[in-house]
Amino acid sequence: MALAGRLDLATLRQIPRGIWALGLVSLFMDISSEMIHALLPIYLVTVLGTSTLTVGIIEGIAEATASITKVFSGALSDWLGKRKLLAVIGYGLAAFTKPVFPLAASAGWLVAARFVDRVGKGIRGAPRDALVADIAPAHLRGASFGLRQSLDTIGAFVGPALAISLMLLTANDFTMVFWAAVVPGFIAFALMAFAVREPARPKGLRRVRFPLHRAEIRRLPAAFWIVVAVSAVFTLARFSEAFLVLKAQEVGFPIALVPAIMVVMNIVYALAAYPAGVLSDGPGGRGRVLVVGLGLLIAADLVLGFAGSVVMTAAGVVLWGLHMGLTQGLLSTLVADAAPAELRGTAFGIFNLVSGLALLVASLVAGLLWDEMGSRATFIAGAGFTAIALAGFLAIGRYSPPVGRGAGDGPD
Helix, strand or coil: CCCHHHHHHHHHHHHHHEEEEEEEHHHHHHHHHHHHHCHHHHHHHHHHCCCHHHHHHHHHHHHHHHHHHHHHHHHHHHCCCCCCCHHHHHHHHHHHHHCHHCCCCCCHHHHHHHHHHHHHHHHHHHHHHHHHHHHHCCHHHHHHHHHHHHHHHHHHHHHHHHHHHHHHCCCCCCHHHHHHHHHHHHHHHHHHHHCCCCCCCCCCCCCCCCCCCCCHHHCCCCCHHHHHHHHHHHHHHHHCCHHHHHHHHHHCCCHCCCHHHHHHHHHHHHHHHHHHHHCCCCHHHHHHHHHHHHHHHHHHHHHHHHHHHHHHHHHHHHHHHHHHHHHHHHHHHHHHCCCCCHHHHHHHHHHHHHHHHHHHHHHHHHHHHHHHCCHHHHHHHHHHHHHHHHHHHHHHHCCCCCCCCCCCCCCC
């Protein structure tokens, strides 16, 4: 009953409107982006005649650009003492590049649009996460990050579902689907510009002149670096979800139903993220939820590694979605807890950069193991990396700052 009480509508009503607005911004932008990204590789190869190698290069450069940009945008938001302006610019770049996709007559234009779109993602990422931390009350920080993550993930499966539906309705008219994706992109931009209000800067909060200077980086506490280290090792196990799709195909999923794997994973992810955030706001909740999340990834990897049937693979995908729901919003919450309020943008930028690089390495290692030793080796290695992250976290001690006032809170 106590748990049900914490998850009822009263808890949702306590979350500030700004968090809801940021969550809806993420939802609509994800719908827009995923409608395009779900079809873009096929469009490049089948319609424009681009090689698969080129597609891989485009995606690699785009994601690397986003990760690197996050560091500088986060630091800039600390220097300015403002988060919303950079978030508006980032979402604006993403929205205004969307019409390029249906208008593009060559792969060059699509590459340019994809690059600018990812620059926009990099610009908005760290300031937006820091803005969530600035708006959320400390005792609802986990719930606030969990809610934003849930709404973001809803967009991640609604977007591809809409793309598939529109492709069926329009007899595979890529251009029409790309035009439809423009609408939610501009809704997201409008919400960011007009529905989100940046809170007043707390009186007495220290001004940061050079956020990326060595002296400022040293101000980030040990708790922050512990979160970064655990997340980096953890991400080595959480390689690209593309390998879930490959596993589904390997065990005999019909090709037409393979995308359903990602839909199922994201539904479970979206349903789990908010309750996990609420639970993490309880005394000692951060550590307990993270340990359970790490344990679920070990279970998911083992089930997928030994799965030889559609049912076992589906079970592994559900466990994967649960671990995502329990960990992704929580890791952002831990960064917000640990980082000083005036350096939150820089902290999120560093965290996202390290996580992005770890994901790149993880996906390369996973692909190499898959090619050389098969899918079982890939997933067993993932379980091993997760076990290392879990052991390291438990050895360091469960990091859980006092609920009601995290390590990063500024003066009242």
